[in-house]
Amino acid sequence: MLAEARAVLEFNTSLLLSPLLLRAPRGDGHPVLALPGFLASDISMAPLRRYLKQLGYDCYGWKMGRNLGGVASRRNALKKLLTDIYDSTGRKVSIVGWSLGGIYARDLALQLPDMVRSVITLASPFANDVRATNATRLYEALSGETVEANSELTRAIAGDLPVPVTSIYSRTDGIVNWRTSLLKPSDTAENIEVYLASHIGIGVNAAALWAVADRLAQPEGQFRPFDRSGPFAIAYGRGEQAQSGPAS
Template sequence: MKRDYAFAAPNPSLTLLEPFRAAMEFAFQQCSAPREAVPGDGHPVVIFPGLGTDGTSVSILRAHCRQLGYEAFDWGQGVNVGPQCELGAWLAGLADRISVQLEKHAQPATLIGWSLGGLYARELGKLIAPRLRQVITIATPFNGGAADSNASWLSSVLGGRAASIDPSWIERLRVPPPLRTTSIYSRSDGVVAWETCRHGTRSRLTQDIEVDGSHMGMGWNREVLDIVADRLGQHAGPWRRYVGTA
């Protein structure tokens, strides 16, 4: 659905405070107990890191999933430097590589993506949907537009050296995968406009969940970890929507 308005960039003060806030979230996570969760069923969980980071940045999230009883691993491509060729071809190649990783698993997988990694997770959710059970994104700006103030960032990471984003890709990124999709976002995100992390229309397969946190600290934010545990614990059948959502 096209928009005739733009979203503003995060307040500069929030951006400057990102490292401090992320450190505080890390300290809180280390000394707080997780919410009681349903024991995991062992299904695979693939985690995609944000721009400029690798599996180390999602190590707490990965360990959290494993402690719950899931077979969690990162995307296996090293540092996320963005697509290295035409976006469609690059995503198709990534889908093939992830599919190979999932071949040894009988159960459908969950894809979790942080920031830019969430765009990968959503698009792979469309390309390899039969192999998956759900997609979870964390601080991922999928509902942006060419006029948004953070569009230049999105252009640089998705289009390489291109000066602008192909309008068709803007529309494609807004469309959710044909399976359960959760978007976790924060109004105090200091990197991306929080509005771009919400679906434009509601459906029975999508849910947007608001938390209080920084962009950089989302991977270990206690509330985010609790939401992930709840999403992973969903069984087949009707989707139990998370309580306390926006």
Template structure:
């Protein structure tokens, strides 16, 4: 893996065009059959946090495939992810506490894009309920403009990406096992922003997938589920 300054630049425009191939499959996610994956989730509860401007419908295929692999997958149950709004983190804390109580175990947080930023922030706030954080193409590190969504975020919110209310901590490594997943084929988020620096996660893993493909294509879902199954948390009991 190279660490050149070019990693922080926006992905080239032609990579953005490649993202279009996953848009339709992503939209059909609730109707698609679960993907068969290698590995066993051993009953670990996973809360999947969707990306910017999407909701639990966008993660339906990913959650269904996690269930088939032996995980217990849960949606975030907060509607569309349009950015940080008052009370959102508190509502997610309550959601995680409810899942942990139901399952009798800490919860793995699997955050896609902006959802991964929230996952890292939540792990800082309630580490006693979080077993592990895994981010998928999340621009948590470095320049907050190193992604193609920041202008839209600024447009539809009453704050900017540079002035997030209450400034939740998400850049430094959470006090739980943390995996940053990134892709050289991502057309939305720069490699540097999604991979982060070595001290910002315990493990950085490159997958061969587009940004929308993490949960929108069968191959992307397979890679994600198998990554989780191969890197289960070590302490199973809450």
């Protein structure tokens, strides 16, 4: 956890590499909803939203203040938010969720698949032993919900999604056990490992930002595996298969 302070370095590196990052594939203008992690607010997602706007996307924050948790209690508000964006733009919405925000994103895709174009999660603990994080007790204390309160919902969120999905994670995550971020790869689902990224900094990490932009640029209804030979090739792992059983 002490190594999470390197998030500042990740952010500064992205600023220095911004000319390179802006060479990522351009967007087609479709809406992108960015959901913050636990204890964070829209401010934490501002660099990512700004970057995606520069690439041509129509970006939205969640506008619910600080994320104090509550997967079940936030469901109706998030469904309304997604529906409002979909109705106002007339287009399917891609959702990028950081940590807990990624769990919300996966849940939205299960509930409203006809409104969701794709889901990208950043260091989100949705699979295997979801209690294997350093924030579980605080989440339960602040949200009033226990992780095991709705095992059926938890299993559904961890399962296959009806839309294209990408999980971006790092083995050096100091908050979330990286094994809880592994989804089952398929023709429309994949894991992307970013070397040396922190939990607090993965949303501003240059290699992660490039991967997000690349995934969002895919034509609607199409999915191709992430090409790790781009300008940040050295920063990506070779790919990880989902594992069963408790994380350790």
